[in-house]
Amino acid sequence: MSAEPSIARGRGRPRSEPARQAILAAATELMLARGLSAVSMDAIADRAGVSKATIYRWWPTKETLALDALYEQLTELSAEPPDTGTLRGDLSALLGGWTDRVRGRPYGRVIGALVTEAATDTTFGDLYRERFVEPRRAQIRQVFARAVARGEIGVATDSEAAIDLLYGALYHRLLHGHAPLTRQFVDYVVDVVAAGLGA
Amino acid sequence: MSAEPSIARGRGRPRSEPARQAILAAATELMLARGLSAVSMDAIADRAGVSKATIYRWWPTKETLALDALYEQLTELSAEPPDTGTLRGDLSALLGGWTDRVRGRPYGRVIGALVTEAATDTTFGDLYRERFVEPRRAQIRQVFARAVARGEIGVATDSEAAIDLLYGALYHRLLHGHAPLTRQFVDYVVDVVAAGLGA
């Protein structure tokens, strides 16, 4: 994880928490307003009232900073997936929540930039998947496991492919923007996939 | 479309076809090797043995050039979708073909960059959708229409959402790269979606 608070507490001036928050806030605003590639580190430093060196001290690249900035915006509080009793209910709750968080502002192009960077820079890719992708996939995996236990779907279900179907559809609308990412769409997706899996 | 052949035929030195091809080839190679953002116009000009001005005379931006370069690589010859007699067969043929073309080399990060750019620059977005997205969605729409006519799926089927399910899953693996984009995966996706739609 990037931008850890100083581990070796004690000697030296401690890291400025106000600066950290100003940087993340400035990065968030500019990224959402103009898209990641159109935002310069100079502009972020300027808006945060902070020197560029302070940014580079804690985040090696603009993408890493964007990752942290998004993280604070998009991460839900509860890590535990809800248990509604049905596969459809669980999926709808999880994916609907994500959709609600992601839909309000133009996150699509920022996430697109991060996905693209993750595909180019292996180190960043690992970080991105560990922080953004895996936690959410793990939740869905758990939901599928419960559905299998309940007998809703077969034991042979390919969870990974099914997750790609679910999140793939949502990401497709998020990134391409050719059609709105509504809760109604989420439920349709959940219905088709659940039905397709036998539930 | 960009890079139209000289319309005002007649006076003046005609456009150099070798230069055009060298530019597209250089762009393709560099993009695939390093990712779009890591390729400079200078580098493309250099490798193509061409001056930067010649590139800018015909393509307004790097992304437009990338679009043309990809187009030559990824576009199938036949525009007509195959008719295998079943929804599953038609979808498998269409999506499998696209998968085969896209799988061999690292197209994911280049396409990701274009998708992200399309989400920021409206003009480019229109061009991108017109050239890359719509033709393929139209094919699937036609396939769904045939399936409805055959009675395989209901009249109320939401084709647009279904298309997002299909291409969304494929794009998800293409862009994220967390799992391989195999023909087997394509068929699983087709199976689940077709089953989910009632076929």
Place this chain on the structure above:
Amino acid sequence: MSAEPSIARGRGRPRSEPARQAILAAATELMLARGLSAVSMDAIADRAGVSKATIYRWWPTKETLALDALYEQLTELSAEPPDTGTLRGDLSALLGGWTDRVRGRPYGRVIGALVTEAATDTTFGDLYRERFVEPRRAQIRQVFARAVARGEIGVATDSEAAIDLLYGALYHRLLHGHAPLTRQFVDYVVDVVAAGLGA
């Protein structure tokens, strides 16, 4: 010599002469006003209405640029030392002329900076001596040679040491600024050295 006009004339956009002159003028003004170390390349570029890259294209360092800028200001037109018929007259004419050129504006600290840099960077040192030092020493050598031929001073005169006496005294006042560098001082120096050499 730095900043030669493009040798390989022909292909490509030719170097901008207005830009070159604006850069030298801006460098001159700023250097004299604030001292070399207090002038940034950014400031020079700004005042010249030129991009930094254009400066770096032609001058590798600020010092090299300063050298060229000073050269245009301080170089006399005639390379030939005057022949007044006496050692004192020749020396007074040469050194007095240099003094007049150097005295009007605060050249001292700029020349000091170049001398210091010349002592640190061998490459620059060679350039500095070739362009600034040797031509003037050569003139004095010639004057001494004439004085020897006239019988004013002995054949055994150590010209190099004598030149150091003359220019050393002038540079001392120029760089230290503890006392004014007047024509009267020049003539006193010439008198003492000429007398000391036997003339």
Place this chain on the structure above:
Amino acid sequence: MSAEPSIARGRGRPRSEPARQAILAAATELMLARGLSAVSMDAIADRAGVSKATIYRWWPTKETLALDALYEQLTELSAEPPDTGTLRGDLSALLGGWTDRVRGRPYGRVIGALVTEAATDTTFGDLYRERFVEPRRAQIRQVFARAVARGEIGVATDSEAAIDLLYGALYHRLLHGHAPLTRQFVDYVVDVVAAGLGA
């Protein structure tokens, strides 16, 4: 004078003498090895095993620190100029001693940097002249006064100009480095100037 020992003795931790010496030693070594402008305060602090704040507590600028560092290296013990009985003897002793101290290591470029700084920053200039220049000029003045009293040279001798001739020649070789600063050169300079003044 800079770096006064703590005046307000009593309260608080006393100034660390080891730290002061480590700083001066580190500054001396680095300055001589790389030239003043190429040495950073961070580097000095690092090599001295001291924090930057400690340096800035006692020296306001790098130049002031350099001045103190040089002072310890170059200052002779006896302030009283030797009395050899002749002008030539006195000058040779004084200037030869200075030459010997200055010649061993690359002091030229450091002194050049200080001279240049003195010409730009008035405050530093006063300090520099008071500590480095005036004591030595005063010695020579005294020597000239004795020579006048002895009748070796005329009462009208312009001591200030004569001092510039002597030290100017030495500084010229020290700073420019175009020829070695040997004792032989010193004696030649002394001979010519003494002869030129009538001795």
Place this chain on the structure above:
DNA sequence: GTGTAATCGAGACGGTACGTCGAGTCTTGTG
């Protein structure tokens, strides 16, 4: 043939942002 006109290469141009470094200052905990 002889214009006329648009192309081509080469490469310099004004800009903007990059990521780094040095200067001084400030804020901790420790001696």
Place this chain on the structure above:
DNA sequence: CACAAGACTCGACGTACCGTCTCGATTACAC
């Protein structure tokens, strides 16, 4: 208090691309 550690602001560094602009040199069609 002084000190080490080290984070902070500020501003300059030299480089890399951007997209534009001159050049001289080609290459076609129209007359």
